[in-house]
Amino acid sequence: MTPGADTIDEPILVLPEEPPFVPTGATRPQLSVPQPDHADRLPRRDVSGREPGFWWLGVQGGAGETSLTRLDKNTKAAGHHWPVTEAGSVVVLVARSNIPGLRAARLAATEWASRSLPGIQVAGLVVMADAPGRLPKEIRDFARVVGGGVPHVWHFPWVDAWRYGHDVAPEDLPKEARTVLEQVRLAVTAAAGLPAK
Numbered sequence: 001m002t003p004g005a006d007t008i009d010e011p012i013l014v015l016p017e018e019p020p021f022v023p024t025g026a027t028r029p030q031l032s033v034p035q036p037d038h039a040d041r042l043p044r045r046d047v048s049g050r051e052p053g054f055w056w057l058g059v060q061g062g063a064g065e066t067s068l069t070r071l072d073k074n075t076k077a078a079g080h081h082w083p084v085t086e087a088g089s090v091v092v093l094v095a096r097s098n099i100p101g102l103r104a105a106r107l108a109a110t111e112w113a114s115r116s117l118p119g120i121q122v123a124g125l126v127v128m129a130d131a132p133g134r135l136p137k138e139i140r141d142f143a144r145v146v147g148g149g150v151p152h153v154w155h156f157p158w159v160d161a162w163r164y165g166h167d168v169a170p171e172d173l174p175k176e177a178r179t180v181l182e183q184v185r186l187a188v189t190a191a192a193g194l195p196a197k
Contacts, residue, residue, distance in 0.1 A: 024152060029112060047089075055076055056069055060096070060101055063095050086119075093124070094126045159173065
């Protein structure tokens, strides 16, 4: 372009940034939360040297931690124990969508919130459907209450093949389930960047 020639500024296209993955509940332990009674706490296990991308922690038997682990080779099932490591752990709680499962999730969230698990960061709670169809209102409402104690809550839909003991490839899951897994990965990435206090 020659000096003095008229120039036309091209408009700069500004794309909006992706919205941040905003937590909907507590993101770290609290100062005033007491530990649950000893009988209501999950056991702890030293898993140093076996740190995956993150741990699925089933808060009661049959929660679904093993099924979720099969969907992502970079994760491990915690075996219903808090995974204790020197470097710290990122955990996703897993519970069935029934009152006993949600009560167990509430106890685990309370234990984490009590500051008794240094080095463990909870990224959220996956509520696994215990039956096909819509959840009853009482259970939906209780899940919202429990969800206030963890950064995120996801509802994983019913997968009929699991009832018969069949493995399902991630790409064969319902779209809603694949979305949950993607959101969990985003939350785990965010949690890994937070200091575990």
